[in-house]
Amino acid sequence: MRIVADNLACRRSERLIFANLSFTLADGQALVVTGRNGAGKSSLLAILAARLRPEAGNVRVEGAGEAPLTELVNFVGHRDGLKSALTAEENLAFARAILGRAALTPKEALARVGLEHAARLPVAYLSAGQRRRVGLARLFVSARPVWLLDEPTSALDAASQEALGVAMRDHLAAGGLIIAATHAPLGLDGAATLRIERPVLAADAGEAA
Amino acid sequence: MWSLANPTRFMALAGRILPWLAAASAVLLAAGLYLAFFVAPADYQQGETVRIMFIHVPTAWLGLFFYTLMSLSAVGTLVWRHPLADVSQKAAAPIGAAFTFVCLVTGALWGKPMWGTWWVWDARLTSMLVLLLMYLGVMAMWRTVEDPGRAARAVSILTLVGFVNVPIVKFSVDWWNTLHQPASVFRLGGPTIHASMLWPLLVMALAFTLLSAALHLAGMRTEILRRRVRTLSILEAERLDREAA
Amino acid sequence: MTRALAALLVRDLKLAGRIGGSGALGLGFFVMLVTVVPFALGPDLNLLARIGPAILWLAAVLATLIGLDRLFQADEEDGSLDLLMHAEAPLELIVVVKGFAHWLTTGLPLALCAPFLGLLIALTPEAMLAVSATLLVGTPALTFIGGVGAALTATMRRGGLLLSVLVLPLMVPTLIFGVSAANAATGGTIPFLTPFLILIALSLLAIVIGTVAAAAALRHGS
Numbered sequence: 001m002r003i004v005a006d007n008l009a010c011r012r013s014e015r016l017i018f019a020n021l022s023f024t025l026a027d028g029q030a031l032v033v034t035g036r037n038g039a040g041k042s043s044l045l046a047i048l049a050a051r052l053r054p055e056a057g058n059v060r061v062e063g064a065g066e067a068p069l070t071e072l073v074n075f076v077g078h079r080d081g082l083k084s085a086l087t088a089e090e091n092l093a094f095a096r097a098i099l100g101r102a103a104l105t106p107k108e109a110l111a112r113v114g115l116e117h118a119a120r121l122p123v124a125y126l127s128a129g130q131r132r133r134v135g136l137a138r139l140f141v142s143a144r145p146v147w148l149l150d151e152p153t154s155a156l157d158a159a160s161q162e163a164l165g166v167a168m169r170d171h172l173a174a175g176g177l178i179i180a181a182t183h184a185p186l187g188l189d190g191a192a193t194l195r196i197e198r199p200v201l202a203a204d205a206g207e208a209a
Numbered sequence: 210m211w212s213l214a215n216p217t218r219f220m221a222l223a224g225r226i227l228p229w230l231a232a233a234s235a236v237l238l239a240a241g242l243y244l245a246f247f248v249a250p251a252d253y254q255q256g257e258t259v260r261i262m263f264i265h266v267p268t269a270w271l272g273l274f275f276y277t278l279m280s281l282s283a284v285g286t287l288v289w290r291h292p293l294a295d296v297s298q299k300a301a302a303p304i305g306a307a308f309t310f311v312c313l314v315t316g317a318l319w320g321k322p323m324w325g326t327w328w329v330w331d332a333r334l335t336s337m338l339v340l341l342l343m344y345l346g347v348m349a350m351w352r353t354v355e356d357p358g359r360a361a362r363a364v365s366i367l368t369l370v371g372f373v374n375v376p377i378v379k380f381s382v383d384w385w386n387t388l389h390q391p392a393s394v395f396r397l398g399g400p401t402i403h404a405s406m407l408w409p410l411l412v413m414a415l416a417f418t419l420l421s422a423a424l425h426l427a428g429m430r431t432e433i434l435r436r437r438v439r440t441l442s443i444l445e446a447e448r449l450d451r452e453a454a
Numbered sequence: 455m456t457r458a459l460a461a462l463l464v465r466d467l468k469l470a471g472r473i474g475g476s477g478a479l480g481l482g483f484f485v486m487l488v489t490v491v492p493f494a495l496g497p498d499l500n501l502l503a504r505i506g507p508a509i510l511w512l513a514a515v516l517a518t519l520i521g522l523d524r525l526f527q528a529d530e531e532d533g534s535l536d537l538l539m540h541a542e543a544p545l546e547l548i549v550v551v552k553g554f555a556h557w558l559t560t561g562l563p564l565a566l567c568a569p570f571l572g573l574l575i576a577l578t579p580e581a582m583l584a585v586s587a588t589l590l591v592g593t594p595a596l597t598f599i600g601g602v603g604a605a606l607t608a609t610m611r612r613g614g615l616l617l618s619v620l621v622l623p624l625m626v627p628t629l630i631f632g633v634s635a636a637n638a639a640t641g642g643t644i645p646f647l648t649p650f651l652i653l654i655a656l657s658l659l660a661i662v663i664g665t666v667a668a669a670a671a672l673r674h675g676s
Binding site for chain 3: 049050051070071073074075077078079080081082083084085086090093094095097098099100
């Protein structure tokens with residue numbers, strides 16, 4: 001399958017965040033989105049996750065049958081999407097049921113991020129780094145082909161970052177797609193890089209006047 | 210910037226129409242008030258107080274009409290994402306609320322001599338009161354969301370849910386009213402209204418309609434200008450930010 | 455898809471029961487409101503019995519409103535809403551299940567608890583039964599009408615007050631027919647079934663319209 005983004009533009013409260021942004025991504029390919037803070041990395045991911053409507057342009061999926069992009073993506077944003085009152089295992093079991101295409105069990109997924117001992121603990125008891133790892137373990141409970149990652153390495157120690165790198169390379173080798181917004185290197189050789197710059201402002205202001 | 214290009218034409222057009230519309234409504238209003246107060250006869254039962262009708266009835270009709278207009282604009286916002294539809298919705302809310310409020314106040318003024326009390330839970334008055342509450346909800350929603358685009362979409366959904374609710378409210382209030390109200394409910398107008406009262410009423414209705422159209426256009430122009438100021442302020446802040454960096 | 459929806463129902467029920475959940479809170483508020491009313495009105499049992507159904511219904515409306523602001527806001531804050539929007543089920547069904555879970559933890563307990571509170575305000579057994587039955591079929595309307603407001607205010611920090619202002623006028627018909635049906639059961643000129651069936655119709659209508667509108671509000675909210 002292929003993801004094609006065509007001339008995307010994003011505007012948030014009158015500010016043009018980016019414009020004319022296009023890319024194509026096929027099986028086994030990764031796209032690393034970089035840019036300084038506030039450049040619109042998270043906005044691009046939110047558009048791909050169908051949580052933000054682009055000002056112009058569109059995103060389409062080719063060769064994936066009927067399924068819309070929302071049913072193909074596994075999104076880990078900067079909010080973990082975890083319920084503090086539920087245990088790590090319950091959170092992952094819920095994600096597994098909601099996302100469908102069941103892959104690893106919650107226990108196995110937690111083992112993969114080195115947290116099998118925390119399976120029965122409410123997420124509220126975990127540290128920021130541990131919560132992040134539980135959030136990332138969601139990638140393993142469902143066999144969704146597209147990983148959308150927003151700053152996946154934040155709050156992770158070196159060992160966990162290394163493990164995440166291994167998991168991402170495995171996913172690509174198995175024919176998956178990854179789109180990650182980050183300003184830290186992810187260790188993905190051969191990944192395409194998309195640098196988001198702010199569009200020139202003078203023209204924008206001129207038109208408004 | 211596309212979101213301003215289209216309103217620009219609207220601004221020019223509305224600017225040209227507005228003085229004529231305002232003048233026409235002033236003339237008609239003067240004529241209508243003259244007819245209502247000096248030409249139309251006093252009612253043999255209600256006396257002079259019947260003249261309240263000439264304001265009460267047009268405002269009731271406009272109160273309902275503006276909710277319909279808001280709902281149509283809401284469809285424009287959600288389906289066609291037209292910026293003018295957003296502006297039309299926002300400008301319509303306070304005008305509709307004001308007419309509904311005037312309708313309630315004149316209803317109460319009329320009620321005092323007729324029923325001996327300022328307020329009765331008459332089915333029509335009660336429906337209008339719920340309508341006013343719905344207007345206030347819509348206006349509260351406009352005030353809460355800062356981003357105009359997001360506010361417009363949220364208000365649209367609220368307005369349309371309210372629009373579906375209006376007939377249900379009317380039906381349930383009628384039902385409730387027949388349960389609780391003694392049979393002395395005063396019915397407005399009716400089919401036997403005399404021509405000497407009908408003509409002033411029609412002139413007043415037309416005058417108020419033109420007045421409301423003028424107010425709506427003026428409100429839309431103000432809202433467009435407000436959005437331009439907002440956009441320019443944000444862009445200017447951004448430019449200064451960039452120069453400083 | 456069924457598995458996803460079942461998992462969502464179980465999760466929301468669990469959350470209502472765990473620490474920080476709002477499971478018993480609405481019920482507690484309901485009990486307190488009904489208890490406080492006689493202090494304002496005086497202990498005249500005849501008066502209380504006459505307006506008892508109205509008291510219970512008003513308390514039910516307020517108790518439903520009090521917990522509704524968190525219906526979608528909690529999921530929006532921690533990012534779970536992203537997950538729900540990517541579910542293998544239409545957002546409308548997600549909204550229905552969340553509303554149903556909320557009703558199970560708010561509306562249903564109110565209906566079950568109403569007879570016991572009826573004792574305090576001298577309701578006859580028939581009246582208690584009637585109030586319970588009307589609350590049972592009427593509270594879904596309150597939940598789903600409120601759900602629209604909850605979806606509209608999901609991203610607002612203090613959405614609770616706005617939510618009430620937005621949805622209370624929309625709850626007027628439900629209130630009218632709920633109290634009418636409860637009163638009709640204990641006397642009066644109209645048969646119980648007429649307002650009762652209209653109340654059921656209002657609930658079904660609210661479930662449909664409320665679901666579509668809440669899902670639209672969540673989609674457009676971002």
